[in-house]
Amino acid sequence: MSIKQFLSLEWKQFRRSSFFEKGLVIKILMLLAALYFAGIAIFAGVIVFFILKKTLPEEDPFKIINNFLIYWVIGDLVLRYFLQQLPVLNIKPMLILPIQRNVVIRFLLLKTSFSFFNILPLLFFIPLTIVLIVQGYSPFMVVLWFLSIISISFSINFLNFILNKNNPIFYGVIVFLALISGMQYFGIFDISQYLGVVFYSFYSLGYTLIIPVLLVILLFKANYRMLKKNFYVDGAVLAKKQSFSNYNLEFLNKFGKLSIFLKNDIKMITRNARPKQVLLMSFFFLFYGLIFYTQDTYRDLPIVLAFASIFVTGGFLISFGQLVPSWDSEYYKLMMSQNISYKKYLESKWVLMALACAVSFLLSTPYIYFGWDIFAMIAAGASFNIGLNSFITLYGGALNRVPIELNQKAKAFSNTQGFNPTQLLISLPKLLGPMLIFYIPYKLINFNAGIIALALSGVLGLVFKSYFLNLIEKVYQKTKYKTISAYSEKK
Amino acid sequence: METIIHVQDLSKSYNADKILDIESLEIPKGQSFGLVGNNGAGKTTFFSLFLDLIPPTTGQIESKGVIVNHSEEWKPFTSSFIDESFLIGYLTAEEYFYFIGDLRNTSKAEVDELLSEFEDFFHGEILNQKKYLRDLSKGNQKKAGIVAALIGQPEIVILDEPFANLDPTTQIRLKRIIKDLSAQNQVTVLISSHDLTHITDVCERIVVLDKGKVVKDIKTSEATLKELELYFER
Numbered sequence: 001m002s003i004k005q006f007l008s009l010e011w012k013q014f015r016r017s018s019f020f021e022k023g024l025v026i027k028i029l030m031l032l033a034a035l036y037f038a039g040i041a042i043f044a045g046v047i048v049f050f051i052l053k054k055t056l057p058e059e060d061p062f063k064i065i066n067n068f069l070i071y072w073v074i075g076d077l078v079l080r081y082f083l084q085q086l087p088v089l090n091i092k093p094m095l096i097l098p099i100q101r102n103v104v105i106r107f108l109l110l111k112t113s114f115s116f117f118n119i120l121p122l123l124f125f126i127p128l129t130i131v132l133i134v135q136g137y138s139p140f141m142v143v144l145w146f147l148s149i150i151s152i153s154f155s156i157n158f159l160n161f162i163l164n165k166n167n168p169i170f171y172g173v174i175v176f177l178a179l180i181s182g183m184q185y186f187g188i189f190d191i192s193q194y195l196g197v198v199f200y201s202f203y204s205l206g207y208t209l210i211i212p213v214l215l216v217i218l219l220f221k222a223n224y225r226m227l228k229k230n231f232y233v234d235g236a237v238l239a240k241k242q243s244f245s246n247y248n249l250e251f252l253n254k255f256g257k258l259s260i261f262l263k264n265d266i267k268m269i270t271r272n273a274r275p276k277q278v279l280l281m282s283f284f285f286l287f288y289g290l291i292f293y294t295q296d297t298y299r300d301l302p303i304v305l306a307f308a309s310i311f312v313t314g315g316f317l318i319s320f321g322q323l324v325p326s327w328d329s330e331y332y333k334l335m336m337s338q339n340i341s342y343k344k345y346l347e348s349k350w351v352l353m354a355l356a357c358a359v360s361f362l363l364s365t366p367y368i369y370f371g372w373d374i375f376a377m378i379a380a381g382a383s384f385n386i387g388l389n390s391f392i393t394l395y396g397g398a399l400n401r402v403p404i405e406l407n408q409k410a411k412a413f414s415n416t417q418g419f420n421p422t423q424l425l426i427s428l429p430k431l432l433g434p435m436l437i438f439y440i441p442y443k444l445i446n447f448n449a450g451i452i453a454l455a456l457s458g459v460l461g462l463v464f465k466s467y468f469l470n471l472i473e474k475v476y477q478k479t480k481y482k483t484i485s486a487y488s489e490k491k
Numbered sequence: 492m493e494t495i496i497h498v499q500d501l502s503k504s505y506n507a508d509k510i511l512d513i514e515s516l517e518i519p520k521g522q523s524f525g526l527v528g529n530n531g532a533g534k535t536t537f538f539s540l541f542l543d544l545i546p547p548t549t550g551q552i553e554s555k556g557v558i559v560n561h562s563e564e565w566k567p568f569t570s571s572f573i574d575e576s577f578l579i580g581y582l583t584a585e586e587y588f589y590f591i592g593d594l595r596n597t598s599k600a601e602v603d604e605l606l607s608e609f610e611d612f613f614h615g616e617i618l619n620q621k622k623y624l625r626d627l628s629k630g631n632q633k634k635a636g637i638v639a640a641l642i643g644q645p646e647i648v649i650l651d652e653p654f655a656n657l658d659p660t661t662q663i664r665l666k667r668i669i670k671d672l673s674a675q676n677q678v679t680v681l682i683s684s685h686d687l688t689h690i691t692d693v694c695e696r697i698v699v700l701d702k703g704k705v706v707k708d709i710k711t712s713e714a715t716l717k718e719l720e721l722y723f724e725r
Binding site for chain 2: 260264267268271272330331332333334336337338339340341342406481484485487488
C-alpha cells in the first residue's frame with residue numbers, strides 16, 4: 001500500500017466527516033481564524049527583530065530572541081498537549097490486509113507533520129530567517145539555525161504524543177518544567193541564559209545542528225516503537241485491568257426524577273477516562289485566579305479580575321458542559337427512545353453543572369486571603385455561572401455533534417483530546433458576556449455596582465430557568481435527528 | 492382485535508433514493524410481527540422511524556394513537572433494543588437494568604422479580620459479574636439489551652435481529668420468551684431477522700420487505716417457511 005493510497009483514505013475520511021455539514025458561517029469564521037493566526041505569525045516573524053533592536057539598542061536582537069526561545073518551546077508543548085489531536089487512523093481494517101506494519105506506522109507519524117501546530121512555527125521562523133539574512137547575518141549559518149529550530153518544533157510534535165500516552169514521562173516532564181521555572185522565578189539559576197547560548201550556537205557554531213536533528217530522530221523512533229507495541233486490536237485493552245467500583249449515591253435521591261440521571265452521570269464521570277480528565281482539568285481551574293490576583297497590574301484592571309473569577313468556579317461548567325450532550329453519544333439512541341423527557345434530561349445536566357459550581361465556590365473560600373472584594377467577585381461569578389452561563393453552555397451543546405469515546409484514553413490509536421472549533425466560537429460570548437455585565441455598571445457607577453450586576457444576572461437566570469430550559473429543549477428537539485446521525489458515525 | 496399500530500404512506504428517502512415506501516400497514520395489539528428481507532430492504536430504517544430516530548420523508552406512524560414524530564407520548568409504552576448503542580457501556584448489567592427500571596417507573600424489587608424469570612436465559616454470565624457491560628462478550632451484551640427492553644411492562648417491544656450472535660440454547664429460550672410475551676401479556680412484539688426458521692417459529696405474521704416495499708404479508712402457517720425459502724431463492 002503506497003503513501004498515495006493512505007492519503008486518499010485520509011482525504012476521504014476528512015472530506016466525508018460530519019464536520020463539513022456545519023454551517024457555512026462557521027466554516028468562514030474558522031477560515032478567518034486560521035488566516036488570523038497565520039497572519040499574526042508572519043507579522044510577528046517580520047517585526048520582532050526590529051522591535052527588539054529599537055527597545056534594546058545596545059544588545060544583539062538575535063541573541064535576545066534565542067534567550068526567549070525556551071518559552072516558545074514550553075508554550076508550544078503545553079498548547080499542543082491540550083489542543084493537538086493525536087494521529088487517528090482506523091487500524092482495524094489495516095491489520096488483516098497485506099500491508100507492512102512499519103508502513104502504516106510511518107504514515108501515521110508523518111501525517112502529524114502537516115498539523116497546524118507545525119505550520120505555525122514555519123510561518124513565524126521563515127520571515128524571521130529572511131529578516132536576519134537581510135540584516136547581514138551570515139546566510140548559511142542562519143539557515144542552519146532555522147533548520148535546528150524546525151527540528152526542535154518537530155521534536156515537540158513527537159514528544160507531545162509520548163506525553164499523551166506515557167504517564168511516567170508526562171509527570172517527569174512536568175516536574176522538570178516546574179523545577180526550572182521555579183529556579184528561574186526565584187533567581188537561583190537562570191536557565192534561559194544558558195539555553196539561549198545553546199540556541200545561539202546553532203548559528204554561531206552551526207554543527208550543533210546535529211543535536212536537534214538527533215532529537216527528532218530519537219523521538220520519532222520512540223513513537224514508532226510505542227505505536228508498534230500497541231499495534232494490535234487488543235493492544236491497549238489487555239494492558240488495562242478494569243476494576244469495578246461502586247458507591248452509595250442515595251443522597252442524590254432528593255432530586256426526584258432527576259436523580260436517575262445524576263447518579264448515572266456520576267458513574268459516567270468516575271468510570272471513564274475522558275470525563276476523568278475533564279474533572280481533573282476543572283480542578284486546576286480553581287487555581288486560575290492565582291495568576292491574576294497575585295499580580296498588582298491586574299488589581300487596577302477589574303475587568304480582567306471579573307474574567308478570572310468566572311473561571312475559578314466555572315471550570316467544570318465550561319469543560320464538561322460544552323460537551324453536553326456528547327457525553328451520552330455512545331448510547332444516544334437509547335436516551336432518545338427510552339422513557340425520558342428531553343426537558344428532564346437537560347435539567348439534570350443543569351443541576352450537575354450548578355452543583356459543580358457550588359462545590360467549586362466552597363473550595364474557593366481561601367481566596368478571601370486576597371480580600372473580600374475578590375471573594376465577592378468570585379461569588380458574583382459563581383452566581384453568573386449557575387444562573388446564566390449554564391444555560392448558554394447547554395444551548396451551545398445543541399450545536400455540538402462530535403461523538404465522544406468515553407473510555408478512549410486507554411486506546412493507542414484514537415485521539416485523547418477532542419477539540420471542537422465550534423465550541424471555541426460559542427465560548428466567546430460566554431467569556432465576554434460576564435465582562436460586559438460587570439464592566440458597564442462598573443464604569444458608570446462603581447466597583448460594587450459591577451459586582452451586584454453580575455450577581456443579579458445569575459439570579460435573573462434562575463428566575464427564568466423554566467423558560468430557558470424550554471427554549472433550549474426546543475433547539476435540541478429541532479436538531480435531534482442530525483445529532484443522532486452524527487453520533488452514529490463510526491470513528 | 493384492535494389495531495395498535497397504523498402506518499400510512501410512510502416513506503424515507505435519502506436524496507433521490509427511496510429506501511422505504513410503505514403505503515399502509517396495520518398491526519393489531521398483541522401480535523408478534525416479523526420483518527424479513529435482504530440487506531438494504533429497509534428493516535432497520537422502519538424501526539428507526541418507529542422510534543423517531545430518523546424523520547420520515549412522507550407519511551407517519553401512529554402508535555397507540557400517538558404520531559411518533561409529533562409527540563414523545565409513545566415513549567412510556569414502547570421499548571426497544573436495536574444495537575449496542577442502546578447499552579451504557581460503563582454500567583454493570585444490574586445497574587443498567589435498574590437505570591432502565593428507574594426511567595420506566597419500575598422499582599428495584601420489580602426489576603429483580605423480572606430478572607429472576609430470566610435466570611436460565613442469562614446462563615449465569617450476566618448478573619453479579621462485577622463487570623461493565625462494555626467488557627461483556629457481544630452475545631452477552633445482546634442478552635442484557637433484550638432483557639432490558641422487557642422492563643417496565645412495555646406494550647410494544649422492538650427487537651432488531653435478536654437472534655444474531657446468540658448461542659443456540661439462548662436462541663431457543665428467546666423464542667419462548669417472545670411467544671409468551673405476545674400470547675400471555677398481549678405485548679405487541681416487532682422483530683426482524685435473517686433467520687427464516689426462527690422467525691417463522693416465533694411470529695404470527697411475517698412481512699417481507701424488498702427495496703423498501705412490502706412484497707409479502709403472510710399469516711404464519713405450516714407452509715410459511717417453504718414459501719419464504721422459495722421467495723428468497725430467486
